Amino acid sequence: MPSLAGLFFWMNNKIENIKKIEVSKPLKLDCGRTINNFPLAYETYGKLNSNKDNAILVFHALTGDQFVAGTNPITNKEGWWVTTVGPGKAIDTNKYFVICANVIGGCMGSLGPKNINHETNQPYGLDFPVITIRDMVRAQESLLDHLGIKKLLCATGGSMGGMQVLQFCATFPEKTFSAIPIACSSSHSAQNIALNELARQAIMADPVWDNGKYLLKNVQPKNGLAVARMVGHISYLSEKGMQEKFGRKLQEKADYEFSFNADFQVESYLRHQGYTFVDRFDANSILYITRAMDYFDLSKQFKGGLIEAFKNQKTKFLIMSFSSDWLYTTKENKDIVIALNSSGADVSYSEIITDKGHDSFLLNELEFLKTLKGFIDSMYEKFKNEKRI
Amino acid sequence: MKNLKMKKEFKVIAELLPINTRVLDVGCGDGSLMSFLKKEKNIEVRGLELDKDNVQKCINKGLPVIQGDAETELHQFPKQSFDYVVLSQTLQAFYDPDKVLKELLRIGKSVIVSIPNFGYWKVRTKLLFFGKMPVTKTLPNTWYNTPNLHMCTIKDLFNFCDEKNIKIKKVIGVNEDKTSLIKKSNLETKNFFSKLGIFLIG
Numbered sequence: 001m002p003s004l005a006g007l008f009f010w011m012n013n014k015i016e017n018i019k020k021i022e023v024s025k026p027l028k029l030d031c032g033r034t035i036n037n038f039p040l041a042y043e044t045y046g047k048l049n050s051n052k053d054n055a056i057l058v059f060h061a062l063t064g065d066q067f068v069a070g071t072n073p074i075t076n077k078e079g080w081w082v083t084t085v086g087p088g089k090a091i092d093t094n095k096y097f098v099i100c101a102n103v104i105g106g107c108m109g110s111l112g113p114k115n116i117n118h119e120t121n122q123p124y125g126l127d128f129p130v131i132t133i134r135d136m137v138r139a140q141e142s143l144l145d146h147l148g149i150k151k152l153l154c155a156t157g158g159s160m161g162g163m164q165v166l167q168f169c170a171t172f173p174e175k176t177f178s179a180i181p182i183a184c185s186s187s188h189s190a191q192n193i194a195l196n197e198l199a200r201q202a203i204m205a206d207p208v209w210d211n212g213k214y215l216l217k218n219v220q221p222k223n224g225l226a227v228a229r230m231v232g233h234i235s236y237l238s239e240k241g242m243q244e245k246f247g248r249k250l251q252e253k254a255d256y257e258f259s260f261n262a263d264f265q266v267e268s269y270l271r272h273q274g275y276t277f278v279d280r281f282d283a284n285s286i287l288y289i290t291r292a293m294d295y296f297d298l299s300k301q302f303k304g305g306l307i308e309a310f311k312n313q314k315t316k317f318l319i320m321s322f323s324s325d326w327l328y329t330t331k332e333n334k335d336i337v338i339a340l341n342s343s344g345a346d347v348s349y350s351e352i353i354t355d356k357g358h359d360s361f362l363l364n365e366l367e368f369l370k371t372l373k374g375f376i377d378s379m380y381e382k383f384k385n386e387k388r389i
Numbered sequence: 390m391k392n393l394k395m396k397k398e399f400k401v402i403a404e405l406l407p408i409n410t411r412v413l414d415v416g417c418g419d420g421s422l423m424s425f426l427k428k429e430k431n432i433e434v435r436g437l438e439l440d441k442d443n444v445q446k447c448i449n450k451g452l453p454v455i456q457g458d459a460e461t462e463l464h465q466f467p468k469q470s471f472d473y474v475v476l477s478q479t480l481q482a483f484y485d486p487d488k489v490l491k492e493l494l495r496i497g498k499s500v501i502v503s504i505p506n507f508g509y510w511k512v513r514t515k516l517l518f519f520g521k522m523p524v525t526k527t528l529p530n531t532w533y534n535t536p537n538l539h540m541c542t543i544k545d546l547f548n549f550c551d552e553k554n555i556k557i558k559k560v561i562g563v564n565e566d567k568t569s570l571i572k573k574s575n576l577e578t579k580n581f582f583s584k585l586g587i588f589l590i591g
Contacts, residue, residue, distance in 0.1 A: 348447070348454050349454075349456055350448070350456045367445075371444075371448055374445060375448050379451065382451055
């Protein structure tokens with residue numbers, strides 16, 4: 001069993017081998033600072049056809065990365081969206097060219113707080129600029145230039161990925177033919193900000209965190225990071241789903257232990273989720289990415305409100321929400337539909353009935369996958385026709 | 390040909406709609422009317438549909454459809470945002486048809502509403518001679534499972550529009566493949582012989 005520091009070194013080594021571009025165009029961030037010559041890591045699946053009209057850009061969620069399908073070469077686990085993306089899947093990589101980039105602020109190869117700050121020759125830590133969803137999206141636009149894609153067939157993503165889809169369409173209205181924001185909102189609610197704050201406070205309360213300077217000692221505040229992950233995990237499930245999955249079942253024991261060990265299965269599950277997460281994620285990245293989500297407010301960006309954000313949209317939208325999602329509720333998703341309708345945009349909406357909560361978009365939800373596939377395939381036909389004309 | 394198979398009702402509705410307009414189809418079903426309008430008349434269509442399977446069918450056809458209940462969710466469409474709003478044979482199924490109609494008139498510059506006519510002679514005779522709630526081709530459900538809470542006749546809707554000062558632009562009666570123009574002067578007879586009434590109002 002390698003030591004944590006050893007594991008980190010080994011993983012960082014692996015990260016050096018993943019696909020990356022260096023974005024030379026300076027990017028002025030919303031906070032006022034500018035970054036340039038920064039790395040943007042990405043992965044692609046399938047083949048870009050000669051007309052370059054089969055490209056789908058996937059935006060990942062808070063703890064996701066660019067490894068959407070197949071096997072993640074860093075963790076050796078399945079890609080986070082294997083249920084949806086792959087050969088013969090709803091987003092069929094035999095037919096479509098799927099692109100996903102690691103967000104800036106992340107920790108899977110794109111510029112983030114664990115990168116070396118060339119001014120100090122030390123990891124950025126809290127010297128890393130506070131980034132926004134718009135910054136993430138603008139950074140990823142460079143990748144499309146690099147791949148020679150003028151217009152995407154579709155931009156999609158769930159949760160924070162959905163927010164990036166909305167931002168992408170608002171910032172680059174000509175860059176995608178269709179868009180599928182899934183289980184998201186156009187601005188973070190008080191409850192979501194509160195949950196993110198809980199995650200951040202858990203990390204900051206860990207003495208190992210040391211104001212974000214832990215990387216100098218080659219360690220991770222894994223207790224705090226694990227708790228942050230547990231908070232997230234609870235919010236991704238539903239009350240009913242959790243009750244059905246775990247109930248009051250005990251973890252490999254006949255009765256209570258009268259201790260604080262993980263007596264209940266649900267405790268054991270959370271601990272497992274928490275402590276496996278620390279092997280693949282950087283604590284400071286959680287701080288930065290959750291902050292970006294909290295700051296997200298499309299109507300604030302466009303002074304006339306959400307309708308203004310979608311003014312003159314030619315993009316064809318499909319919004320999907322899940323009935324038991326209490327993190328990004330059906331109501332919040334419908335508000336996006338209402339705004340799109342008010343601006344005269346082409347929008348479809350479907351609510352998927354499920355007990356699986358926010359996580360549903362990552363699971364094998366047939367109704368969801370069918371709708372997604374039906375939409376993308378029909379959009380592809382339309383996009384081809386439009387290009388022909 | 391598929392179009393030939395389309396319901397007579399849809400053909401009448403399609404004929405009422407000019408080309409290159411914006412139309413909202415409330416209760417758009419599987420999108421067959423929307424497809425037809427888009428293809429034949431270059432109409433920019435949008436649909437609202439409650440049934441999940443129908444929503445799926447529309448999406449598969451690339452038709453923009455919003456899953457939702459017209460009774461509660463019409464507020465999301467802005468005032469006068471469509472040239473026409475179409476409501477096919479569902480007015481009588483709403484809890485509050487008066488309110489729904491007001492909403493349709495707010496959203497559309499004109500509204501096309503069709504109703505199964507409870508004044509049709511077969512319906513009348515069933516009730517009169519058999520003493521039972523009528524079950525016909527246009528009204529296939531029995532009293533306990535019918536979605537139709539507010540059955541009405543062509544005459545009822547005619548009078549309703551008068552009372553509410555809603556402008557009636559055209560009324561067409563449909564009986565199988567035959568259509569006829571309905572006016573105040575022939576209202577009594579047409580109300581007796583039409584299975585379906587199609588109203589262009591607003």
